[in-house]
Amino acid sequence: MAEYTIEEKDSFTVLGIGVELKSDYTDYAGINQEKADFWQTISEDGTLDALKAIATNDYIFTVNEAVNNKMMHYAGVQTEESIPEATRLIQFPKGEYVVVKGEGKTSQELSNTLTGIAFGQVLPAEKNVAYVGGPNTTVEMGQRNGLLFGEMWIPVVRK
Template sequence: MYYVGVESDANVEGDDMRSIDFPAGKYIVVEGTAKTAPELFANLEGAAFFEILPNNTEYMYVGGPNAILKTAESATEVKGQAWIPVVAK
């Protein structure tokens, strides 16, 4: 399931909205670029869960919430980051 969100201190109002808190802690941050946002999201998710986490000896995934965000966008490129919460093994 995917959500579109914004950072806010406002109270959530309405049945079609949900507040998700991201706890303080350690996160693996993966950066990347792609031609489209869907391609960027797939690349970042793939890198985090199929390359970085399986080969990491210090940290393990704790089950979310995860965040994938766009940090810049132009007519030809989208840049972004994946934030994946982890704990020490």
């Protein structure tokens, strides 16, 4: 079983630039390709750098959220500022979060690995809490030994 913790977090807000994912929610290959294309685009066109430039810390957030019955995927940062490219202020509630730590060679690998562990192993096995929706995020926190490291934060409620 994957290592994880359940932690209390204060509410926080992430300024995000997003894209609607058009693949069926069961089409993991399609979803992952759409996410990869999105990250490549914002990395190459300077949008990600613009977000990083206004961030209050070094964390890069990869957020998944259902909005108006659409699957949305965002790149985001914590900031007091805004930029014209921003598409949403994403509110994360105060409360308990399942936190899964991990690492990967790329941002995409880190996010996919943590998402797979959190939703494929941790949440199905966890008996005391449940994910009932709302935004969830992978937080890229830095680099060590040539790998990116970070955490997946999923808001949960007690069963």
